[in-house]
Amino acid sequence: MKKIIESAVLASNLSKTLIYSLEYRMLYGLSKGLSFFVEPPTRERNPELLRHLGEGVVELHREDGRNVADGIYPIQVIKPRDPRGHLENLPRLFADSLRISRRRRLNLKHDFKSGPENVPDYLKRNYHFQTDGYFSEESARLYEHQVEVLFSGTAAPMRRMLIKFLKKKFTLNRPLRILEIAAGTGAATADFARSFRVQSYTVSDVSEDYLKLAKKRIPKGPFEFVRASAEALPFSDGSFDLVFSVYLFHELPRSVREEVLKETFRVLAPGGIIGICDSIQRDDDPKLNVVLETFPKDYHEPFYKDYTLWDARSSLVGAGFTEVSSDHRLLSKYWVARKP
Helix, strand or coil: CHHHHHHHHHHHHHHHHHHHHHHHHHHHHHHHHCCCCCCCCCCCCCHHHHHHHHHHHHHHHHHHHHHHHCCCCCHHHHCCCCHHHHHHHHHHHHHHHHHHHHHHHHCCCCCCCCCCCCCCHHHCCCHHHCCCCCCCHHHHHHHHHHHHHHCCCCHHHHHHHHHHHHHHHCCCCCCEEEEEECCCCCCCHHHHHHHCCEEEEEEEECCHHHHHHHHHHCCCCCEEEEECCCCCCCCCCCCEEEEEEECCHHHCCHHHHHHHHHHHHHHEEEEEEEEEEEECCCCCCHHHHHHHHHHHHHHCCCCHHHHHCCCHHHHHHHCCCEEEEEEEECCEEEEEEECC
16 A cells, blocks of 8 residues: 555656646746847756756655655645646746846846835845745745746655654654744645644744735644744744744845744743754755755845855754754755754
């Protein structure tokens, strides 16, 4: 039975990779065809690198299948979320790709129709050159789809892998009080909620527009939605058993990363766990160092290079955490640690 489940998950994941890869090629072709107006992103043409990435994608999907078969997370996490919405998004995605390409060509990094209010200054920019940054309904609607196109349908499996490493660390045998930081539109939320026994689940993000969409997408359950910056959490000391984030730290200045770790330590109960899923760092996979070098240039990630050199283990220990462990899969890296 396990082999059947593994094969079914692999087939499902590979089909998604195929779909998102085709959509990427269409978007890239559109940008290239209009190169007199927009400039396509730099793409690595090294066949050996592409083969290495392809092998990594297949192995990631295989492990995702094994995780389901082993009960680390349920089969429901593999179901397509909204096929109709996916198709309806495509025309918007194509239109926005032209705006993004133009913004990249002109190097526009603070291009907002109306500037976001009551957010930290470091966030007032067009990460990835995306329209309105993280602060509009349209940006929220397109974001998850854009991420999967960029990573050829591997973003969801890479996010889920954090669940595996968290479960290795947990010893609590009771429902958990969970805080998800920078949850965005809730791409990871349902998967994590299905994978743990949950007493309460707080979904936080700095963008009201992203949180609104998360509320619509996430199934009913013990969820509370709170607008908050990760470095200034409005929660009491010791309120949670698990605090985790996905793809947050590479978008923060180093000083803010340190503050986020301190705040996470504060709101965790003794024995609680922090989980971080983010980009791989330099030399985690030396063959991918070139990808780490070009990514911030192509997609406007001003703090990304510093992140790839950041000693997260030392920062976690400095914030008070113990039992720090890390691992990586494909383009993502994971840290798990405990508050004594």
